[in-house]
Amino acid sequence: MSAVEFALDDAVTEAGVWRRHFHATPELRYEEHATAAFIADKLRAFGFDRVETGIGKTGVVGLLKGKRSGPGRNVGLRADMDALPILEANEVAHKSTNIGVMHACGHDGHSASLLAAARYLSVSRDFAGSAVFIFQPAEEGGAGGKAMIEDGLFDRFEVDEVYGLHNMPNLALGKFSTTVGPVTSASDRFAIEIEGRGSHASRPQEGIDTVIVGTQIVNALQTIVSRNVHPHESAVVSVTMFQAGQTDNVIPQTALLRGTVRTFNPAVQDLVERRLKEVVTGVAGLFGAQATVTYLRDYPVTFNHAESTAHAVRIAQGLVGAASVEAAMKPVMGGEDFSFMLQKKPGAFVFFGNGPSSGLHTPTYDFNDQAIASAAAFWVRLVQDRTAA
Ligand SMILES: [Zn+2]
Ligand SMILES: [Zn+2]
Known part of the structure; x- marks a missing residue:
């Protein structure tokens, strides 16, 4: 195993701790103050070139420049931070301490996975161009993605393509699923x-x-x-x-x-x-x-752009093999506010397996920490691939 893989493994292990911390301290839409501060502190500690907070009320964006020579492109990576008004029914050590509020959609895992990639890439910087790490608030009914755009997200940070990941319960660990065109309703x-x-x-x-x-x-x-x-x-x-x-x-x-x-x-x-x-x-x-x-x-409909989706599928296939990537999934009849970002920039929204689990938005759901490895590795490969000119 190379030093590079060791570093990502280390980041993934640490991200499990962060994930459980997020899970234990969930915050509702536009109230992600502690979560946003935690993320911004980490990005600064990782030595990011720029970290901005308060974009779209509680959003956080970190810019990381690659050290590969030559021109590069700028790729946006988006995770969501907010929890839901649900009383958690799980009896786990990391059970929500904010009674009546729960990470029942796995946004704790999305933020932790993106932080794992941020940590790894901040050490290696083994890419061209720049990676823009977008941690958005209020995905659950608050249109936080739209709020960030209206607050100048894409004016303040140059982004050529943007991608989003969401976990999918009962899709096997290590599997990915997406499609060209409408992916959520x-x-x-x-x-x-x-x-x-x-x-x-x-x-x-x-x-x-x-x-x-x-x-x-x-x-x-x-x-x-x-x-x-x-x-x-x-x-x-x-x-x-x-x-x-x-x-x-x-x-x-x-x-x-x-x-x-x-x-x-x-x-x-x-x-x-x-x-x-x-x-x-x-x-x-x-x-x-x-x-x-x-x-x-x-x-609006989350509409995956054809070229970006092809890139995402190819990158996922390189990671887990063609048999573990569904490239023409049936769209999901759920709303997703990453749709607003895909109205502004080319990109794709991709699901990754959470393994056997309760459904999203149920009181017994819990993000699977083992899924961080595939999500973080996807982000790393995506940055290395898509920033290359
Ligand atoms: Zn949700
Ligand atoms: Zn969600």
Whole structure:
């Protein structure tokens, strides 16, 4: 084993300690103050050429220049730092000490893996150009990636290509998975406020029952995917919240529904938004109720650029062998705000195996420390490969 491999192994081992520290001290979106400070301190200790904090509120960016001679390119590497409002159910030594907050999406592992690569590359600097290490806040519903861009991320740091990694539960350790084009869906949110007429529960003829109106709307919304969207296209419409009434002898005056829409194709996204509004207004009108729809386009489709994806696949194959890299995975129906970075720069979003594990966003999920090795090695190879002119 070469000295180079030893150093990466050492970094990976140390990163396991950092990962468990992050896991034990999780912070919600835009509150990643301790996490960001920890990361910035490490990057400075590694001798980075530039470290900036507070980009997009709590984001951290570190610039590392390679020492290979000749012109080089600038590659961006992105990890996320935030945790979720979930009460951890794991009984582990590194269990969350911030009760009700939990690293249930593995962002603790993403940050630790990128730090491992940062440590290794800061020692070897065995690349041309520069590597821009992006630690973003608020991936979970806070559009932290967008906030960093709006705060001048790509003006302050020159980036020719940008890549993101995310762990995938139940994909074997050491495996990678990605695809060209849409890799995660657009994620929209909606709220439907229904106004009917409250009445005594025994005198329904005097009221307009918002429970009946709401349930009819929930049912009718399911026809958008089954009857309006082309069978070859994908879409999800989920009503995830239904609030109405306080007691058992009153027909409630109002009801509130909330939910999410997931799509890959902008034309389908437009169609679903239009039909959702038509269905809600139409069904409410049928019963003499009023309904207002608030529709919010949250995260766009994460669209992997063809050339960058080919580079990522080739690099992963070089690392773990062709059989361990899925290059045409089925896109994930989940939102991911790395999408905003891929709207600005060419690049790709790649999944790596977390081994057998609970699902993301569940109270029994835990990032697998053994997955740090493959993620960190991918980052190192990516920098060495993509910065070469
Ligand atoms: Zn998540
Ligand atoms: Zn995540």
